[in-house]
Amino acid sequence: MDHITVRHIVEAVSGTLLCGDADTELKHISIDSRSMRGADLFVPLIGEKSDAHRFLVQAMDNGAAAALTSEHEAAPEGFHGALIQVKDTKLALQTIGRCLRARLSIPLVGITGSVGKTTTREMVAAALSAKYKTFKTPANHNSQIGVPLTISEISENDEIGVLELGMSEPGEMAVIAEIAAVDSAVMTNIGVTHIENLGSRENILKEKLHIQDGMKAGGILFVNGDNDMLSTVHAKAGCHTVRYGLGTDNDYRAEDLSYPDGFPSFTMVHGEVRVPVKLTVMGEHNVMNALAALAVADAYGVPLADAAEKLLEFGGFKNRQQIYHKNGYTIVDDTYNASPDSMKAAIGVLSSLPAGRRIAVLADMKELGTETRKFHHEVGVYLGKAPVDVLVTYGDLAMEIENGAKEQNPALVAVHFQDNEKAAMEQWIQAEEKKGDCILFKGSNSMKLGEVAEHVCQRHH
Numbered sequence: 001m002d003h004i005t006v007r008h009i010v011e012a013v014s015g016t017l018l019c020g021d022a023d024t025e026l027k028h029i030s031i032d033s034r035s036m037r038g039a040d041l042f043v044p045l046i047g048e049k050s051d052a053h054r055f056l057v058q059a060m061d062n063g064a065a066a067a068l069t070s071e072h073e074a075a076p077e078g079f080h081g082a083l084i085q086v087k088d089t090k091l092a093l094q095t096i097g098r099c100l101r102a103r104l105s106i107p108l109v110g111i112t113g114s115v116g117k118t119t120t121r122e123m124v125a126a127a128l129s130a131k132y133k134t135f136k137t138p139a140n141h142n143s144q145i146g147v148p149l150t151i152s153e154i155s156e157n158d159e160i161g162v163l164e165l166g167m168s169e170p171g172e173m174a175v176i177a178e179i180a181a182v183d184s185a186v187m188t189n190i191g192v193t194h195i196e197n198l199g200s201r202e203n204i205l206k207e208k209l210h211i212q213d214g215m216k217a218g219g220i221l222f223v224n225g226d227n228d229m230l231s232t233v234h235a236k237a238g239c240h241t242v243r244y245g246l247g248t249d250n251d252y253r254a255e256d257l258s259y260p261d262g263f264p265s266f267t268m269v270h271g272e273v274r275v276p277v278k279l280t281v282m283g284e285h286n287v288m289n290a291l292a293a294l295a296v297a298d299a300y301g302v303p304l305a306d307a308a309e310k311l312l313e314f315g316g317f318k319n320r321q322q323i324y325h326k327n328g329y330t331i332v333d334d335t336y337n338a339s340p341d342s343m344k345a346a347i348g349v350l351s352s353l354p355a356g357r358r359i360a361v362l363a364d365m366k367e368l369g370t371e372t373r374k375f376h377h378e379v380g381v382y383l384g385k386a387p388v389d390v391l392v393t394y395g396d397l398a399m400e401i402e403n404g405a406k407e408q409n410p411a412l413v414a415v416h417f418q419d420n421e422k423a424a425m426e427q428w429i430q431a432e433e434k435k436g437d438c439i440l441f442k443g444s445n446s447m448k449l450g451e452v453a454e455h456v457c458q459r460h461h
Helices: 006-013 052-061 089-103 117-128 146-152 172-180 201-212 284-299 304-311 340-352 369-384 399-408 422-432 449-459
Strands: 016-019 028-030 040-042 064-069 082-085 108-112 134-136 160-164 184-187 220-224 240-245 252-258 265-270 273-278 322-326 329-334 358-363 390-394 413-417 438-442
Touching: 006 016, 006 064, 006 082, 006 089, 028 146, 040 052, 052 064, 064 089, 089 146, 089 172, 108 117, 108 172, 108 201, 117 134, 117 160, 117 284, 117 304, 146 160, 146 172, 172 201, 184 201, 184 284, 220 284, 240 284, 252 284, 265 284, 265 304, 273 284, 273 304, 284 304, 284 340, 329 340, 329 449, 340 358, 340 369, 340 438, 358 369, 358 422, 358 449, 369 399, 390 399, 390 422, 399 413, 413 422, 422 449, 438 449
Parallel strands: 028 040, 040 064, 064 082, 108 160, 108 184, 134 160, 184 220, 220 240, 240 252, 329 438, 358 390, 358 438, 390 413
Antiparallel strands: 016 082, 252 265, 265 273, 322 329
């Protein structure tokens, strides 16, 4: 935040200053009483299990300059600094986010979709950085709470911003979109992530389209034209639609796609413009993410050749298709999370890698609703058609992956472990692995398969 004082916050939230100096300058917003960077506004949130109002004094002791409260009529003993009384601290945080957004003059690009949001965010930011000082969402601050925090970190030196906007329940995107008020938006795909809460892909699409709620006239909606749910979607009235993908009907498309050394190489085609592109992350899904980034960059006047060069700098994230070559073994750690689409994409990456044997270690996918076993079975059928030599499944739901795979390929070597048999699974992998193997680890974050991948990497360091 730049040039924001306690007085500005009081006015924005229609609050009451219980104590402290209204002219105190504020630089950051924090919801963690243990983490202050100096001149912070501490916002104590009330959760299902805890109420952060208990830590007001601790926040001030750790360097906060001011705090909100919905539970005090006067400053508690030991409190020092400015204390602002509000009706609801979470709603006040969102109001602050809207007010800070209104003060910004730079364009903001929103990124949403069932999978690929974070990677697309990074690629869009990289492409835009060829021309602009680009701000991007830090970490995973993409929720009703995270987006206001993200906006508060945009500085007067930034020239454009890329915000990741996530949602997991009905009505959430509308709240986030109103806060972010993006100038353009990218929709990566509509899959089945969070279908447990939303009921159907149609409902997911309906919710995701709310990303346009705060978009100004003349804004652009960039959509994955290859996705069955997005291929016929159009931007709201007064805004434009741009499609990207591998299909010939897309405004930005990839031709001459190949995978030298396993990494995608292609020609980006837009009208008469043709630009060679090479990536340092694997998988056809990353070609789609790169096309989205190039389309956005072109819309904001970035020379496409410069944008393509910047994409080379993106090498992925920890636990997101990170590929390690260790002592004759190749380990693919893609354990950050899992959905049917991302699971198939990971199997595609495994299939593209040169290896003596390809081993897929796959765990449960969570939050897929009533048809979860069907989705796991479909992943198994997909794997059964791929050049995978060994399948290791982990967890009750993952057994359906094995069933689908064996149905498609009865000769596939497959072994299953329940979710209380992680140690046994690690022992089996250690006993069976051979030099030249490529081993993929993929599953929902809660299955903690990343720990297994890390142990395998450490063993072969």
